[in-house]
Amino acid sequence: MASSHPLSAALANAELLVDRATLDAxxxxxxxxxxxxYAGEVPVYLTVMHGALPFAGQLSLELGALGLDLEFDYLHATRYRGETSGGELVWKHRPATALYGRxxxxxxxxxxxxxxxxxxxxxxxxxGATDVRIAALATKRHDRAIAGISADYVGLEVPDRYVFGFGMDYHEQGRNLPGIYALKD
Incomplete structure (x- = not known):
């Protein structure tokens, strides 16, 4: 499927903000x-699709190496649907795992x-979840976050720009790029 927003054009007008080695670290x-x-527990590990897939897979392996078992499930909820700004939340898949008491x-x-x-x-x-925490690969540096929401675990901060790669998309493309890029101003 040809895009009216070719990834090659975006990459030609982008800069690498975070390389793979920095992401891995x-x-x-x-x-x-x-x-x-979560020591001594088996939390429900909910990956937010599609963007979190590369990050969630790698983080789960790091957690496994430290002896933490996880019960995997996923959800797909989006506000973007291929656009660059969000709209109404659309659920495409809800987790099958019971969350009550977890x-x-x-x-x-x-x-x-x-x-x-x-x-x-x-x-x-x-x-019915007893506790819900958020692990985000990246957070954006700005003051527009809604009240009461923050990540409990953050890998890194990125500037308040259009970013893509390592799960984040450019018009549904480039999620598998091994770094985080930003369009030049």
Whole structure:
């Protein structure tokens, strides 16, 4: 399927903000605090699709190396649907795992303003989760996040720009790039 927004054009007008080695180190550093916080438990590990897939897979391996077992599930809720700004939350898949009485770790690629993660966290609590924490590969540096939402575990911060790669998309493309890029101004 040809895109009216070719990835090659975006890459030609982008700069690499975070390389693969830095991403690997950030993800490894996140694992220690998470493993300590869930020691002796098996949390429900909810990957927010599609963006969190590369990050969630790598983080889960780091957690496994530290001895933390996880119960995997996923959800697909989006506000973007291929666009560059968000709209109404659309659920494409809800987790099949019962959350009642469980601790949940939501894993996402980026926390920008937080509308999607706030809605998903609220839904998890409505399902009876006892605790819902957020692990985000990246957070954006700005003051537009909605009140009461922040990541409990953060890999790194990125500037308040259009970023893509390592799970984050450019018009549904480039999620598998091994770094984080930003369009030049």
């Amino acid at each position: 950030a993800i490894a550093a996140m694992a220690g605090p998470i493993a300590r916080d 601790r949940v770790l939501l894993v996402d690629d980026i926390l920008d303003e937080g509308y999607t993660l706030a809605a998903v966290r609220e839904w998890c609590m409505e399902q």
